[in-house]
Amino acid sequence: MNEKTTAELENLRGLIDGVDQQLLHLLRKRLDLVAQVGAVKHGAGLPIYAPQREANMLAKRRAEAKEMNIAPQLIEDILRRLMRESYLNEKDVGFKQVKADLGHVVIVGGEGKLGGLFSQMLTLSGYQVKSLDKDDWVNSESIFDGAGLVIVTVPINITCELIADKLTNLPKDCILADLTSIKGAPVEAMLAAHSGPVLGLHPMFGPDVGSLAKQVVVVCHGRDADAYQWLIEQIEIWGARIVEAEPSKHDKAMQLVQAMRHFSSFVYGLNLYKEEADIESLLQFSSPIYRLELAMVGRLFAQSPELYADIIFAQEESLVAISDYLDNYSQALSILKSGNRDAFVEQFAEVSRWFGDFAPQFQRESRAMLQSVNDMKTG
Amino acid sequence: MNEKTTAELENLRGLIDGVDQQLLHLLRKRLDLVAQVGAVKHGAGLPIYAPQREANMLAKRRAEAKEMNIAPQLIEDILRRLMRESYLNEKDVGFKQVKADLGHVVIVGGEGKLGGLFSQMLTLSGYQVKSLDKDDWVNSESIFDGAGLVIVTVPINITCELIADKLTNLPKDCILADLTSIKGAPVEAMLAAHSGPVLGLHPMFGPDVGSLAKQVVVVCHGRDADAYQWLIEQIEIWGARIVEAEPSKHDKAMQLVQAMRHFSSFVYGLNLYKEEADIESLLQFSSPIYRLELAMVGRLFAQSPELYADIIFAQEESLVAISDYLDNYSQALSILKSGNRDAFVEQFAEVSRWFGDFAPQFQRESRAMLQSVNDMKTG
Incomplete structure (x- = not known):
């Protein structure tokens, strides 16, 4: 120069x-x-x-x-x-408090990450929040006394049992809610255990979001919606979008959206491990799209195995969706093994027709994402 | 208000x-x-x-x-x-022209999308570019006459045959290069057909990138590197990062990075179709991570089935990687079916240990991506 x-x-x-x-x-x-x-x-x-x-x-x-x-x-x-x-x-x-005359809030499992996030948001909105965790059950009577809202957020596999065993004596007007990622069984358990207002919530985001703005919270109505309408408004004030759903429809979607997705990402990581893949060299050769995919798989393994086990084992029906995927993979592989390129192209075109306008929409969306991935490169 | x-x-x-x-x-x-x-x-x-x-x-x-x-x-x-x-x-x-005294460039398959992109970049850098497509072979002798660089970018399944049949009479000092997404066989075919300088290139990005800045181009050296060093410099001036690789190592990585990835995305889409999933409602319930994943699968089906068939069928060895995945899926599914949660958690932890520091790194990277996905929401 x-x-x-x-x-x-x-x-x-x-x-x-x-x-x-x-x-x-x-x-x-x-x-x-x-x-x-x-x-x-x-x-x-x-x-x-x-x-x-x-x-x-x-x-x-x-x-x-x-x-x-x-x-x-x-x-x-x-x-x-x-x-x-x-x-x-x-x-x-902080946030405006919608229900100023509510008694205090009890978060059962408040020491967990999601419980901690809700505890923080409620506190920022002026509510008094008490956490009830494993060691606090001896004092549960005094903790529940005068509570206006009880939120259950414990591992899925113990949620229903805990509700049935321990939440049968809440104050009559107290609202009982849960944050479990399945909704059918927990909502039923809450309705059976408690005679007052009941609602099921499923926050569709991880506890590491910085803000609830634009995030989705699924609401499954249980009983006496008028009594907890303020809570829905409160969540909207935090910026979240409310999606109302029937528990059964929600749970069916979760078999694909969560159980199947997490399981196939898990197998993807397992497969790299068994193939003794060299991640460093895969990254070297990676197009932005593959780098992004590798990151989406890898992020799973930075998190708690128990959490994913819970989600995958939560619904027996998920096994059907997961097994179906295996069958479809196996059939598509047999096309490959037969060397029948035309049959593969035809099958591909059939799925394309089914995706319809969503395919180009997804292409546009992902293009923006891939550009961002490329922006982040440093060398 | x-x-x-x-x-x-x-x-x-x-x-x-x-x-x-x-x-x-x-x-x-x-x-x-x-x-x-x-x-x-x-x-x-x-x-x-x-x-x-x-x-x-x-x-x-x-x-x-x-x-x-x-x-x-x-x-x-x-x-x-x-x-x-x-x-x-x-x-x-435009871009600085590194090799001003080069004869013209011929792009075999210049009407394709990737050929078009390279044609554009070379023209912007001051080179004279001629395209040679299906109907032009009758005039090929005059098109090749005086060429300083010939770039082959035709479908993978006809690349080697075309090189062996039609590129045996290029000017002696002309550089012969290809843009195929596998490198072993095409580089060998070029070395056999042409006695002058030879190099294999694999641009690791789609033709829809707006700029080559930060994009990766893999270089596999063939013969007489001094003669084509200017071309590598030219590509660097366009902003791309050059990664040198042995053809066999590159091709092995592509079995995982391309064939297996595309195939499993294909099966994911196929599975949604067979399950008669309701995309609209899946999107309603989607966390940012699932929306992103759905977009990554859906984008496939907005593109040419032939292109993906080419990539998946390009290497016989890819079948092994694709079959291994099936075996691993099947074994992991049997853990699920046995209801052995502890075995699943142990297997998960084993893969986590193998990912090592990459897992938290991927989590950080994907968190930034997921935030961007959320930023884009409109209602």
Whole structure:
């Protein structure tokens, strides 16, 4: 590189550094303004996530970007990232309390990660929260005394038994809810154990989300919905989206969405291990899509085996879905072994027709993801 | 919402809109400055992607963000997104031509998507490019006459035959290269057909990438590396990262990275179809991780069945990897059927130990991805 080039590059880079510093100041200003919006919403008890306002704002910014010859997707991506940051910061001001005259809340299993998250959100909303864990059952009578809401969040395989054995003497008006990832059996167990209001909840996210904004919480109604309507509103104020479902329909979907998915990811990892794959070299050769897939499998093995065992063993019916996959794999493999390329292409085309418009939609979605994966590369 | 709240929110939103407009102006300014950097680099023949400069710049910005009480990851994510945009724009200025005295380039299969991308990149770098497709073989003699580089990019299943049949009479000093996703057989076929310089290339990305910045291109050396060193430099100027590999090692990795991966995604889609899954309702219940996975499977079915058949049928050895997976699935399923939860947990823990530090690394990587998926939600 000659001296002139070096000087030109240094000069330009200095100017870019200056722009970036202005950028940081703008970010600081925007975060502060949004925090003020949060405070006003907090006072008025409005949900932190307002889809319509967000969509309008993005549409305006996209149009302005276009006029300035900036890709609309660029400003949208940057603003979405900024909004995530603002949602995270909402926690600092706390949330409006919907039900001020509620007795305290008891979280059975409050020391678990998900229990801890709900405990935090409820505390930030002004409720008094008590945790009840393994060693606290000797004092359970005093802990439950005066409770307005009891939330059960213990491993799936002991949930129903615990409800039937230990939650039969709650205050009559107390709401009983659970956070279990299956809903049929736990909701039935709660209805049988407790004569007051009952609802089943399934938060569709891991405890490591920073904010509940845009996350889904499934609600299965049990009994006396009027009595717990405030709780649903409270969860919406945290930013989550409520999806109501019949327990049986929810559980059927979970066989595919959770049990089968986790099991096949588990086998994928098991297979790499048995093949003695060299992860380092796989990563070297990886296209963005494979790197992402490897990360999705690998993340499983950074987490608790018990948690996944619980989910996979939770419903007997999941075994059917998991076995069906084996049959389909086996049949497709026999096409491969016969060398019948045309039969494979035909089978592929049949599935494509079934996916219909979802296939191109998924392609667009995943393209955006793959670009982000590529952005993160460092060398 | 009372009047005071409405007025307060409107006032704050007006201020946010003002900040966003300033933000757009800064983005415009930054894109222009980086375009000037691109022009200087173009003149000097420097690669568009400079990992070290990027890492230094990000480290400085993160430190400045921290001082202003802004999450360092926020500014890093925004700058990475901006850099992607700038890489895309590099195409507008073109690229430095490394080998000015080269004869023209012939792309055999230039009408295909990947052929089209390489044709575009070479043209933007000042080379004269001719495409040779099915109907052009009658004129092949005149097309090849004076060629300095011939790139073969036709379906895998006809690559070796085409090389052996039709590429035996190239000019002596002409470089012969291919873009096939396996490397052993094509490189051998090229060495046998042509006595001049030979190299195998495998671009590890789809033809829909907007820019080659940070993308991986695998290089398998064939013969007379000095003669084609300029081509490797040219690809680096486009921003790609070169990974050198032995053909056999590359092909072995592809059995897992491509054949097995594509096949198991195919079966996943096939299984959803056979189970008559309701995609709409699966999406409703989806956690970010499942939505992402569904998108990764669904994207397959928006693409050509022939392309995937080619990749899956390309190497006989892939059948072994694909069959091994079936065996492992079947064995793991028998643990499930026996109801032996402890055995499952033990097996899981064994794989976790094997993943070692990669598991938490993948968890961190995928967490960032999942947050992006959530950012994109609209309602």
